[in-house]
Amino acid sequence: MxxxxxxxxxxxxxxxxxxxxxxxxxxxxxxxxxxxxxxxxxxxxxxxxxxxxxxxxxxxxxxxxxxxxxxxxxxxxxxxxxxxxxxxxxxxxxxxxxxxxxxxxxxxxxxxxxxxxxxxxxxxxxxxxxxxxxxxxxxxxxxxLAGLRSAAQAADVLDGLGVPELKPLAAGLREDPSAKAVGRALARLLEWPAEARASLAESVVEAAAVESGRGGPYADAYDAVVRMSADHSGDIGLVASLLLNHRVLxxxxxxxxxxxxxxxxxxxxxxxxxxxxxxxxxxxxxxxxxxxxxxxxxxxxxxxxxxxAARQVSPGVEVFGTDVPEFRLSRLTLADGAVLDVPGDGGPRVLLCIEGEASVGCGTEPAARLLLTRGQSCFLGAQDMQVRLTGAGTYFLAEVGL
Structure with missing residues (x-):
């Protein structure tokens, strides 16, 4: 350790x-x-x-x-x-x-x-x-902003601004409601003529400022465009962002x-x-x-x-399910004075403390211990077996995927 x-x-x-x-x-x-x-x-x-x-x-x-x-x-x-x-x-x-x-x-x-x-x-x-x-x-x-909207949503969010230059894109998405059509619309915006990008972005930001104040299903996405424009004025990415799903985790x-x-x-x-x-x-x-x-x-x-959402696999251990071979993320939670066995299958791990502190012990040797406090992390190599946390707090564990 x-x-x-x-x-x-x-x-x-x-x-x-x-x-x-x-x-x-x-x-x-x-x-x-x-x-x-x-x-x-x-x-x-x-x-x-x-x-x-x-x-x-x-x-x-x-x-x-x-x-x-x-x-x-x-x-x-x-x-x-x-x-x-x-x-x-x-x-x-x-x-x-x-x-x-x-x-x-x-x-x-x-x-x-x-x-x-x-x-x-x-x-x-x-x-x-x-x-x-x-x-x-x-x-x-x-x-x-994560993943492309459906074609119907993308058309609605573009039409909702009332910007003339965007109407042909919205119409095309209504004619072809496929995911590939949304991808082509994204490419069209990102490849917009350089000399016209700033003016289009400005028109979109102005319209978004108005529409965000009116409420509606895309008010938050419009508001995000206005806020992002403070740091990226004239960027065509402001317009393209409207084709992405807006979420708050x-x-x-x-x-x-x-x-x-x-x-x-x-x-x-x-x-x-x-x-x-x-x-x-x-x-x-x-x-x-x-x-x-x-x-x-x-x-x-x-x-x-x-x-x-995390899936609980044992007391105090929750796993976020992904199917990639490179990694797996778990969240470990300890009540005050609790003892928790750190998951592992013989591979390398990195353990990060987000809140609280815990003693990290390896095997039965009392000398093989360290204290992990808020903001600290430790590396657990493949040879570090039977690792246990004793203490309290919230921890994130990175390890190799299945």
């Missing part, structure tokens, strides 16, 4: 309070704090200390993958920790984006390597050859994003668990590189983005 030192990513859309408060650091923070990374991703691997020497978790795994990951996981994932756990704190909207599946990632990574695009180049899309499915569990009400609800599912996080704090990748294909609401042709190519308009 190893306590982890983790990197906070200072992306511009991050909160100045959520992660600082979790870590017990001065709040508000001077710079935005968007994500707290826990894992072995090469861009920001966690740090651990063994025998008085600090090393990255990535280096420790590379030195002894069979010992740290277990022979089964090491063989299946090429000696790589297959998941990355994060605390995500969004104060502003993230980009409209999607992620590739494994085959798409491998082809895209090889293609950009062959073209000589540097890994740190602004225009690089595929920074590794892994897929990036992900699950987000809300810690507070979390506002998201309640604390404890989770959203699963499979490959090809278009989404954008608007505002909130949550736990995010994903495959150990940083492949993001963006199409709007960002200053980062946008690649609309690649997003349109990878987009799966039929992919579902389900809202998941």
């Amino acid at each position: 190893d306590l982890l030192g983790n990197t906070v990513q200072p992306y511009a859309w991050g909160s100045h309070t959520a992660i600082a408060d979790l870590l017990g650091e001065p709040s508000p923070s001077p710079a935005p704090q968007a994500e707290l990374w826990m894992g072995a991703h090469p861009n920001a691997p966690s740090v651990l200390t063994r025998e008085g020497r600090a090393a990255t978790l990535r280096a420790a795994i590379a030195t002894a993958p069979g010992q740290e990951l277990g022979a089964r996981v090491a063989a299946r994932f090429g000696g790589r920790l297959p998941f990355l756990l994060k605390v995500l704190a969004a104060q502003k909207a993230l980009s409209i984006q999607l992620h590739p599946d494994r085959e798409q990632a491998e082809r895209g990574y090889a293609r950009e390597n062959a073209a000589g695009v540097a890994l740190d180049a602004h225009e690089r899309v595929y920074v590794d050859d892994w897929p990036k499915p992900e699950i987000l569990c809300a810690l507070e009400p979390f506002e998201v 309640e604390p404890g609800q989770a959203l699963f994003m499979g490959a090809g599912g278009v989404h954008a996080y608007i505002r909130g704090v949550g736990i995010e668990l994903m495959a150990n990748s940083d492949n993001v294909i963006r199409a709007g609401l960002t200053a980062k590189h946008i690649d609309v042709p690649e997003l349109v190519r990878v987009l799966d308009p039929e992919v579902e983005v389900p809202v998941l």
Whole structure:
């Protein structure tokens, strides 16, 4: 068992309070704090200390993958920790984006390597050859755009604004009510003539401000467009966002994003668990590189983005059901002074404390214990068996999928 030192990513859309408060650091923070990374991703691997020497978790795994990951996981994932756990704190909207599946990632990574695009180049899309499915569990009400609307809803939300330029798109969706037609409408908006994008976005924001005040089934989506425009004025992504389902996750609800599912996080704090990748294909609401042709190519308009509730599998242990091999997310809850066996099947795990504190014990050795408090996380390698928590609070566990 190893306590982890983790990197906070200072992306511009991050909160100045959520992660600082979790870590017990001065709040508000001077710079935005968007994500707290826990894992072995090469861009920001966690740090651990063994025998008085600090090393990255990535280096420790590379030195002894069979010992740290277990022979089964090491063989299946090429000696790589297959998941990355994060605390995500969004104060502003993230980009409209999607992620590739494994085959798409491998082809895209090889293609950009062959073209000589540097890994740190602004225009690089595929920074590794892994897929990036992900699950987000809300810690507070979390506002998201996730998956494409039905054609009928998309037509209604566009028509509801009364913007002339959008009427042909709405009419086309009524003529062809298929998911693919909604995907084509999204592509049409994202490929809108550059010289006309700002004026269309301005017209949509003005109309959305009026319609959001009138109530109705799409008032919240219109209001989101108005709020996002404060940070992304003139961005065609504001218009395109109307084709996505607008939702607010309640604390404890989770959203699963499979490959090809278009989404954008608007505002909130949550736990995010994903495959150990940083492949993001963006199409709007960002200053980062946008690649609309690649997003349109990878987009799966039929992919579902389900809202998941945790399923209790034993006292104090709830699992969010996903069918991806790279990860599985569980929530552990301890009443004061309770003892709980940490789930595990011989693979690597990362355990994060969100509230409270607990003693983490491994086996029967009294020396093999550490104290995990709010904001702290630890790595449990494959050799760490019979792990128990004693204390109180709420914890999230990341492990390899079935």
